[in-house]
Amino acid sequence: SLPERVTIKEVGPRDGLQNEKEEIKTDDKIEWINQLSETGLSYIEITSFVHPKWIPQLKDAVEVAKGIKRKEGITYAALVPNMKGLERAIEANVDEVSIFMSASESHNKKNINKTIDETYPVLREVVEEAKQEGKSVRGYVSTVFGCPYDGKVDEQQVINVCKNLFDMGIDELSLGDTIGVANPIQVGKFLDLIGTEFTKDQIALHFHDTRGMALANTLVSLEKGYYIFDGALGGLGGCPYAKGASGNVATDDLVHMLHEMGIQTGVDLDQLLQAGQLIQGKIEKSLPSKQMNICRQT
Ligand code: HMG
Ligand code: MG
Numbered sequence: 001s002l003p004e005r006v007t008i009k010e011v012g013p014r015d016g017l018q019n020e021k022e023e024i025k026t027d028d029k030i031e032w033i034n035q036l037s038e039t040g041l042s043y044i045e046i047t048s049f050v051h052p053k054w055i056p057q058l059k060d061a062v063e064v065a066k067g068i069k070r071k072e073g074i075t076y077a078a079l080v081p082n083m084k085g086l087e088r089a090i091e092a093n094v095d096e097v098s099i100f101m102s103a104s105e106s107h108n109k110k111n112i113n114k115t116i117d118e119t120y121p122v123l124r125e126v127v128e129e130a131k132q133e134g135k136s137v138r139g140y141v142s143t144v145f146g147c148p149y150d151g152k153v154d155e156q157q158v159i160n161v162c163k164n165l166f167d168m169g170i171d172e173l174s175l176g177d178t179i180g181v182a183n184p185i186q187v188g189k190f191l192d193l194i195g196t197e198f199t200k201d202q203i204a205l206h207f208h209d210t211r212g213m214a215l216a217n218t219l220v221s222l223e224k225g226y227y228i229f230d231g232a233l234g235g236l237g238g239c240p241y242a243k244g245a246s247g248n249v250a251t252d253d254l255v256h257m258l259h260e261m262g263i264q265t266g267v268d269l270d271q272l273l274q275a276g277q278l279i280q281g282k283i284e285k286s287l288p289s290k291q292m293n294i295c296r297q298t
Contacts, residue, residue, distance in 0.1 A: 006264070039271040044076055049078055062091060137171055174205070205218065205228070210246045229254060230249075
């Protein structure tokens, strides 16, 4: 049955911005995140402590994390690939760190420059140290439903990666459809499979809308009882190391659908759209979501 309430995790300031070519000013990012904090969201992934050469757009991660106004009740999280990233995240005092790796070898290598087996000890150390610092830890698995280089990814391989991350002590796992290839039947079957391994409060869904299937995949997940979803406001985003990956499911379209279905999110759609207009003005291009499109026409 459908959940009564859904938790939305806004990843736009990280997953959205990481793919923007034009440099966005640090103050503009801070202003946007501060406005996102006023929308009722309970979780915002604000930046990423990866190598600045790999993702130049987010090289100001420490300044952003230190510059925003923290609102009580909101978890401010950031991506961390290794110990160097964790040091910076601790300096910037984020609430939660997100480690990440791929279920497919080729994407893992392209994205973080290591094989899957080489990645585990790096992440294990990050989780241990982050926990000692009192941070909660989220894990992402990318290319769960398909890889831009390796094609279809073996489901058992995905489950092994998930189990290994939970063994390290992560609190929650986000399943990434990095290049937006998943279809609702595939998602439903996969959720049935992992439902025998993990509980629903351990799993988030991270859909990209590259082929327009993100809301359909969300609906199937809701019907299976899952209630934690990642989104990027306006549909900003992509993965720079997955060719053709476009934005995440738009948080505004997601909120709209959920509210129309009678499912609570705690997010105020009008406030969200105002925050969408703010970042749209900064990046000087139209955001792809349906809700933002309606906004532009009224
Ligand atoms: P590497 O070159 O193999 O790193 O990159 P290294 O460990 O060999 O270190 C080389 C140098 O980089 C050293 O400096 C380190 O200190 C420095 P030197 O000693 O030569 O002066 N360095 C760093 N500096 C700052 N911050 C750091 C850092 N780490 C090392 N964190 C690395 C390996 C993982 C760092 C690199 O590959 C990287 O940054 N990759 C990030 C790629 C990325 O951000 N991709 C997008 C995010 S993932 C995603 O979008 C998917 C997701 O949304 C889910 C989904 O949709 O599926 C999460
Ligand atoms: Mg992503």
